Each structure stands twice: as structure tokens, then as C-alpha cells.
């Protein structure tokens with residue numbers, strides 16, 4: 001089956017074998033979604049496009065795999081936006097851009113300012129974004145109970161592990177914690193022995209799967225919205241027939257839509273799973289959550305916005321108060 | 322595709338036998354996989370760079386330096402003199418000290434390298450001085466070093482917990498029993514073997530008053546030295562620093578002790594020791610870069626998946642299945658490193674073994690003991706190679722004692738772990754994690 | 756001073772510089788770790804970014820250390836075959852083969868590290884916090900492998916010379 005297009009660039013549909021990497025273990029919700037995507041593509045392409053799944057970051061840290069996709073060594077990935085090549089992609093997980101699911105949906109809507117900018121940035125790296133994939137609102141996991149977690153006037157006097165990214169460092173400090181860099185792989189034992197008292201940068205799901213044995217208390221602060229992207233090598237994309245492109249985009253949209261429908265419930269489920277483990281999940285009132293957001297927006301945003309491009313950041317946050 | 326992998330492994334063994342330097346043995350096998358297996362090399366260096374700068378890998382180089390400096394500064398000598406007051410009159414005593422020290426180091430570090438990196442520069446020369454063959458001393462410290470992966474914390478158990486959604490704490494505890502069993506078997510083998518060694522030097526027999534006098538003197542002299550392990554252990558368990566940081570702290574502290582207290586360090590030998598450590602680190606790390614890249618080509622070609630498809634539809638018998646799993650894991654350990662093996666294989670095998678009625682925690686222990694052994698089974702045997710480097714020992718000297726310890730001391734524990742679930746389940750049950 | 760002795764003196768200075776650099780890098784690393792522990796535990800102001808800065812000494816340590824091992828012909832190897840080689844001539848040919856294989860592999864690896872070197876130069880990435888160009892770390896692979904290749908080539912030339920010398924000697928003895 002070949003397709004013809006008006007531009008005269010006739011690309012053919014042909015048998016292709018791709019690799020897709022993602023950052024969660026086999027059998028998780030994410031893995032199941034990727035599997036469904038892969039199956040849909042195979043079916044819609046009459047078995048021509050076969051994609052092999054590499055879960056658990058088997059192909060490397062997502063930042064590295066992003067570069068590998070840019071080189072067309074690996075065809076696809078579903079992961080957070082890596083900032084190795086372009087720091088401004090960090091805007092995707094900037095703190096308190098959204099505080100609830102409706103806001104998040106509006107913020108990351110297709111053809112919105114933010115998504116258009118992100119797609120453009122990816123394209124500069126030789127990457128074509130197929131769909132966005134909302135994951136969760138983040139929070140803080142602690143190995144002991146905080147004194148007064150909702151009170152921003154007092155320092156919590158606790159060290160928490162932060163990823164080596166400016167916005168998390170500033171956010172942790174603004175929320176009253178001491179930002180401490182520890183390699184991710186050592187975070188579990190560091191929380192166990194007390195080098196740090198907790199961690200920021202993940203959400204209920206991440207803490208449940210890797211830190212539940214050392215967590216006493218979970219604070220769903222909604223500090224950042226975790227958005228991932230399903231993307232592929234631009235070279236590979238450009239080699240596709242128009243039909244294939246259309247098909248991939250449709251299946252990608254389906255994945256995105258479905259994920260928006262399930263993500264919130266999914267997050268709740270993992271908060272419940274944390275509770276089942278005997279972990280205290282603190283329930284903040286809307287007012288308290290608004291206070292966190294206000295504080296971080298006032299103190300952290302001015303510090304980090306240059307990194308994302310002040311102009312873009314201002315236009316993204318224009319309507320947020 | 323499996324034919325290519327098989328040829329690749331044969332090529333690797335051939336290069337090893339040609340005594341080509343290790344980085345080029347693995348580099349050559351990588352070249353083969355890239356050319357004939359069709360794995361693109363474009364992003365491979367980028368991938369390897371990011372693996373290499375991981376702070377987790379940094380622990381071994383720092384421990385190599387720490388071990389060397391503690392040796393050169395006279396700290397280790399005082400500590401071992403003190404230990405000799407207790408075990409110096411027993412044939413094989415220092416061998417047991419070596420095993421126990423590695424188990425101890427295992428309790429602070431999560432990797433299989435640390436034991437040999439930290440204690441090798443100290444214990445191997447000491448054992449050689451006391452009349453143990455160099456190959457034997459190196460082999461003993463090297464095989465004991467894999468206790469680092471069995472006594473918690475353990476990097477591979479964290480990975481297992483993550484990829485299989487099992488409690489990491491329970492996984493940690495599951496390998497404690499097998500780990501302690503290995504301490505026992507290694508110690509026994511060592512005691513028996515040492516009896517037959519002709520050149521072993523023992524402490525002279527003394528009257529008890531004399532003994533006490535020497536002990537007190539050695540204790541006094543060793544006081545600043547004793548501070549080192551106290552600081553390291555206290556620091557790690559007191560939540561002050563991570564194991565890798567502990568190595569850094571040990572390096573820094575041993576400098577003043579060596580220069581000013583024991584006065585065994587002079588700038589000249591300090592320069593030489595640091596330089597030698599750096600070369601050792603370079604020799605081992607340039608090898609590891611290419612082993613990692615080689616592993617990644619196997620990952621990209623889904624080699625373990627292909628092997629599993631062939632072997633695991635053969636039988637329904639639980640016992641035969643378990644034996645096949647052990648053999649399979651042994652081969653996985655031969656060709657890839659422990660962490661890669663864990664991430665790749667655990668999620669593939671777990672559904673198979675749960676069907677056999679094996680609990681995920683029991684399976685954690687089975688995978689743990691098998692993959693930990695991979696570090697010392699050639700051709701991919703990075704811990705063994707590090708041991709050879711640190712012990713200044715050749716392959717032909719180390720290979721026989723290593724095989725004896727593995728066959729008579731380690732393998733029985735693998736079998737026990739596989740067929741007696743209680744060995745790994747007792748502690749997790751005791752702690753209410755089952 | 757002839758060209759030969761000039762080369763020799765450059766060689767000597769370069770290798771000495773390499774040894775000094777490795778020493779400095781090796782000794783800096785534990786101090787960086789130590790300072791971070793002090794800052795975090797004693798002063799309670801951990802510096803974000805020390806981990807990032809450590810990338811540079813780490814990778815240079817590995818690659819220069821590897822180059823040192825090549826220079827000293829001191830890489831780890833598992834020669835089992837050497838046990839069975841008794842004749843000097845066989846050993847010489849064996850050594851040449853070994854060095855030739857090493858050189859071939861080393862050249863191929865160096866080629867790919869050069870590819871990566873160019874990529875790194877083109878993309879010009881920065882670290883997340885301290886914003887130091889990553890190129891200064893990534894280039895270590897190419898430079899380290901180039902040094903290793905050079906030293907392996909010199910080793911090969913040495914083996915060939917030894918072999919040639921022994922051939923010549925044999926001829927002289929015959930005539």
C-alpha cells in the first residue's frame with residue numbers, strides 16, 4: 001500500500017521495526033498503555049510497523065534515550081521531557097503551573113502556548129512529539145512525620161532529596177525544607193539511614209513503587225504536574241507515508257485522551273495504596289494548597305523563569321494568579 | 322541472532338585467551354556485535370558516558386584509593402596487628418578475618434566491588450606476607466567481595482524490588498541467610514585449606530601475661546586507626562554520609578594519620594600510591610565502559626528474551642524448571658553485569674516462577690545469589706578482574722582457588738537457597754514482611 | 756639535539772604531565788566528597804551542583820587512568836595461552852598478534868569516540884545547575900582512547916622491532 005500526496009513527496013508504507021523505551025517496570029499502568037499503543041499501531045498498519053518495548057529504562061536514563069531518539073538510534077520513547085540538550089524544556093515540570101486536573105488539562109491542551117512551544121523545542125532536537133501523557137501531581141515523601149506541614153512560616157528543619165534541577169531545589173526551599181542532592185539510586189538507603197528525611201520530585205505512584213518501605217508520611221502538595229511525552233525520531237517520522245503519519249497521530253491522540261480520563265483516579269489509587277501500607281497521607285485543604293502555590297509562585301518563579309525563556313514563561317503563566 | 326551472540330561470546334573468550342588487554346577484549350566483542358549484530362554505535366558512546374559518570378560507580382574508585390591509603394598510611398597494619406593478637410595463632414585465622422571483613426563491608430555498601438576495592442589493598446599483601454599464596458589470597462578476598470550484594474543494602478535488590486513491585490526491605494532480608502551461609506562455608510574451606518599450606522607464618526606462642534602486654538600495646542598504637550572504621554560505620558549508620566561518601570571521607574582522613582601520626586606516608590610514596598590507584602581505577606573502568614556497551618547491545622537485541630523463549634517451554638516439573646532457571650541465571654551472570662541482568666530478567670522470569678508456586682521474595686534470593694556470582698565468573702567477571710588488578714595477581718594464579726571456593730562454598734548455598742525457601746523467607750517472615 | 760631526541764623529550768614531558776594530571780584528579784575527588792559531607796552535615800547548607808562538577812574529574816580520571824595503564828602496558832589480561840608458549844620466537848609472534856588485535860579494536864573504538872566528540876561539540880550541552888559545558892567531560896572519551904591507541908601502537912612497534920632484531924641476529928649467526 002502506497003500513498004500519494006500533493007507535494008510530490010511520495011513516501012511508501014513499508015515494514016518497519018522500531019524500539020520504544022519507557023521508564024516504568026513491566027506490567028505497570030504506563031507499560032500497559034505503551035503496550036496498547038504498540039498493538040494499535042501494529043493493527044492499524046496491517047502488521048507493517050512492529051515496535052518492541054523496552055521498559056524500566058533499559059535503554060538508559062530518559063535524558064540519554066531522548067538524545068538517542070534525536071540521533072534516530074532509538075525510534076520512540078514515552079518519558080518526561082529531558083533537559084540535557086535544552087534547559088528550557090524544564091518548563092514542562094515547572095512548579096505550580098497547575099494546581100488541579102482541570103487547570104492542567106487547560107494548560108497542556110493541544111495547540112496551546114505551552115504545548116506548541118514544547119513541540120517546537122523537541123523538534124529542534126530532531127524529535128517529533130506524538131502525544132502528551134499526563135501522569136500525576138507531585139508531592140513530598142517523608143521518613144518521619146513533619147511538625148506542621150501546612151505552615152509555611154516555620155521551617156520544617158528536614159533535609160529532603162531533590163533531583164539536580166534548579167526548580168526542585170528552589171521549590172523545596174520555598175516549602176521550608178533543606179534541599180539536599182543525593183543520587184537517585186542512593187535515595188532509598190539515604191532515607192533509611194537518615195541522611196535525608198524525605199524526597200521531592202515524584203508522586204504517589206513513584207513513591208509507592210520505590211520508597212514505600214521507608215516512607216512514613218506522604219504530602220500531596222501538587223508541587224509540580226508530571227507530564228510525559230510520547231515522541232519519535234523526526235528522521236523516522238519524515239520517512240513515513242502520509243497515511244502512516246495520520247495513523248500514528250490518531251492513535252497517539254487516543255492514548256492521550258484515555259490517559260486524561262484515567263490519570264486522576266490512578267493517582268487516587270496510589271494514594272490509597274500508600275495508606276494501605278500504613279503511610280499517613282496528609283489531606284490539605286484547598287486553602288492550604290493555594291498557600292503553597294502562592295508562596296512558590298512568588299519566590300521560585302522569578303528565580304527560574306529565565307532558564308525557560310522569560311517571554312515564554314510569562315505568556316504561559318499570564319492567566320495564572 | 323542467537324548464533325551471532327554465541328559467536329560473539331566465543332570471540333570474547335578467544336580474545337581473553339590471547340591475553341589481549343581487557344578493555345580491548347570487550348571492545349572487540351562490542352565491535353563484532355555492532356558489525357554483525359547490526360547494533361548502531363552512534364549513541365553508544367553517549368550512553369556509556371552517562372553510565373560512567375553515575376555517582377554510584379564512583380564508590381569503587383574511592384574505595385580503591387581509601388584501601389590503598391589506609392594500607393600506605395600504616396592504619397591497616399595497626400588494625401591487622403591488633404586482629405593478629407586474637408587470630409594470629411590460628412592457621413587460616415587471617416583468612417576468616419578477610420571473609421568477615423568483606424561481609425562487614427557488605428553491610429555498608431550495596432555493590433560487589435567494594436569489599437575487594439577497600440580491603441584488597443590491605444588484606445592481600447598482608448596474607449602474602451603471612452605465607453599464603455598470592456592467588457589464594459586474592460581469590461578469597463574477591464569471592465568474599467560478592468557478599469556486598471547479599472548483605473543489605475544491595476543495589477540489585479533495590480532494582481529487583483522496583484521492577485517486580487516487591488518490598489525492597491523484604492528483598493534485602495531474603496539474601497541475608499544465604500549470605501551468612503556463604504560466610505560460614507568460605508571460612509571452613511579456608512581453615513581446611515590453610516592447614517595444608519606449608520609457608521604460613523603464625524604468631525609465636527606466648528605466656529598469657531606476655532600476651533596481655535602485647536595486646537595492650539597494640540591496642541594503644543591502634544587507637545587512631547580504630548577511629549577509621551568507627552567513623553565510617555558510625556557515619557553510615559548515623560545517617561551522616563552514603564557509602565561512596567564514606568570512602569571519600571576515609572581517603573581524606575587517612576592522609577593526616579599517615580603523614581603525622583604514624584609517619585609512614587612521605588610525599589614520594591604518597592604520590593606513587595595515589596598514581597597507582599588512579600591507574601588501577603583507569604584499567605578497571607575503561608574495561609567496564611566496554612562491558613557496559615556490550616551488555617547494552619545484548620539488551621537492544623533482546624537476547625535474554627530469546628533465550629527464555631527457547632528454554633522455558635520445555636517442562637512442567639518444578640524441580641527441573643528451577644534447575645534450568647539457575648543454569649540460565651548462571652549464563653546471564655557470565656555475559657552481563659548484575660544490574661543489567663536484574664532489570665532484564667527479573668520481570669521475565671517472575672511470572673514463570675510464581676506459576677510454580679515460588680514467592681517473589683524467595684525468587685529475589687534465588688536471583689540475588691546467582692547474579693552476584695556473575696561478578697566472578699568469566700568472561701564477564703568484573704569483580705574478579707578488579708581483584709586481579711588489586712592483588713597484582715595473574716589469571717592463572719587466581720582461577721583455581723576461585724573455582725574451588727565457588728564450587729565447594731558458593732554453589733551449595735545456591736542450591737540450598739533454591740530448594741529450601743525458609744533460608745530466604747525466615748527473616749522477612751520474622752520482620753512481618755510476608 | 757636530533758629529531759629523535761626531540762621526540763623523546765616531548766614524549767617524556769607529555770607522559771609526565773599525564774601522570775601529574777591523574778594524580779591531581781584522583782586526589783581532588785575525595786576532597787570534593789568530603790567538602791559536600793561537611794557542608795551538608797556540619798554546616799547544613801549542602802551545595803547543589805558539587806555532584807555535577809564531579810562529573811569532570813570522574814570521567815577524566817577513568818580515561819587518563821586507562822591511558823596510564825596502556826602506557827605502562829599494565830592493563831588487566833587473562834593470558835591462559837601464554838602458559839603453554841615455551842619458544843621465544845612463538846612468544847614474539849604471539850605478542851605481535853595481541854598488539855595488532857588491540858590496535859585494530861582501539862582504532863575502531865577511537866573512531867566512534869571521535870564521532871561522539873563531534874556530536875558533543877555540535878550539540879554543546881550544559882549541566883543542569885552549574886552550567887558548565889559538558890563537552891569538557893564528554894571529550895575525555897576521545898582523548899583518552901586516542902592516547903590508549905597511541906600507546907598500543909608504540910607497543911606494537913616495539914614488539915615488531917624485537918622480532919626483527921631477533922631475526923637479524925639469527926641470520927648473523929647463520930652466516
Ligand code: NA
Nearest residue numbers: 427469472474
Ligand atoms: Na551490601
Ligand code: NA
Nearest residue numbers: 654655695701
Ligand atoms: Na560473570
